Amino acid sequence: MTHTVVGLFENRSDAQAAMDELVAQGFVQKDIDISNRRFAEAANAAADTTGDTGDNESFGDKVSNFFSSLFGDESTSRNYTDAASDADAILTIQVDSDERAQLAQEIMDRHDAFDVDDRVAQYSGQNAVGTTGTANNTTANRTDTNATAKIPVVEEKLNVGKEQVERGGARIRSRIVERPVEENVRLREEHVVVNRRPVDREVTDADMKNFRPGEMEITEHAEVPVVGKQARVVEEVEVGKNVTEREQTIKDTVRGTDVDVEPIEKTAEATKARRAKP
DSSP states (O other): EEEEEEESSSHHHHHHHHHHHHHHHHHOOEEEEEHHHHHHHHHHHHHHTTOOOOOOOHHHHHHHHHHHHOOHHHHHHHHHHHTTTTOSEEEEEEESSSHHHHHHHHHHHHTTTOOHHHHHHHOOOOOOOOOSSEEEEBBBBOOOOTOOOOOOOOBBBOOOOOOOOOOOOOOOOOOOOOOOOOOOOOOOOOOOOOOOOOOOOOOOHHHHOSSSSSOOOOOOOOOOOOOOOOOOOOOOOOOOOOOOOOOOOOOOOOOOOOOHHHHHHOOOOHHHHHHHOO
């Protein structure tokens, strides 16, 4: 839905500053219009002097007709028409959403668009509602200046979890190695010993029995080392894991939105005094 936002200014310079900020905020230049009351009245006076009667409608009549077509409500149109009598410039802008209308109204307020209903209240004792007016193309749709603005307060929270990672370990290998060893053993050997000694004695019967050809064998014996190997388990290597737990303090920073509210006191008397300064 298309809306028309209207701002009344006592000084054209304030209206021009508001229009410049509207353009800077992305509003379309062709949707913005400034009407200068003094310039229009001077033009009408010049037309009367020259006898140019092509347009007999005064600036006040044009303003009245404009607000009548804009709001449709006779009381609202009359209020804005009366307030416009104090305005040096009228700034209007066409927008396509409530959000853009609210932003346009805030920009006009920042540049001292005066309170229409406050001016009307001075004339008729009615209560004031807003500074600028917002209307759609068919019916009055005024933006409430008491509308709240929401500022999200964002805070970060620190989430600490656990993740299992590999930190090392032990690799166990087994292999066969050889090393030299020595053992001492006593070996027994037999040796045949032949002793010949001379004798001189009489022959005995035993000697006669042995007095014949013969042969004798004596066998020698010896011990030799015999090596054998026997495998024995002499040690066991046990491999396992020992689990321990420890507590660790995690320190970090988190961000959050900190909203400071500072009251601004602005009275009608102070505003009038500021505007009255040359």
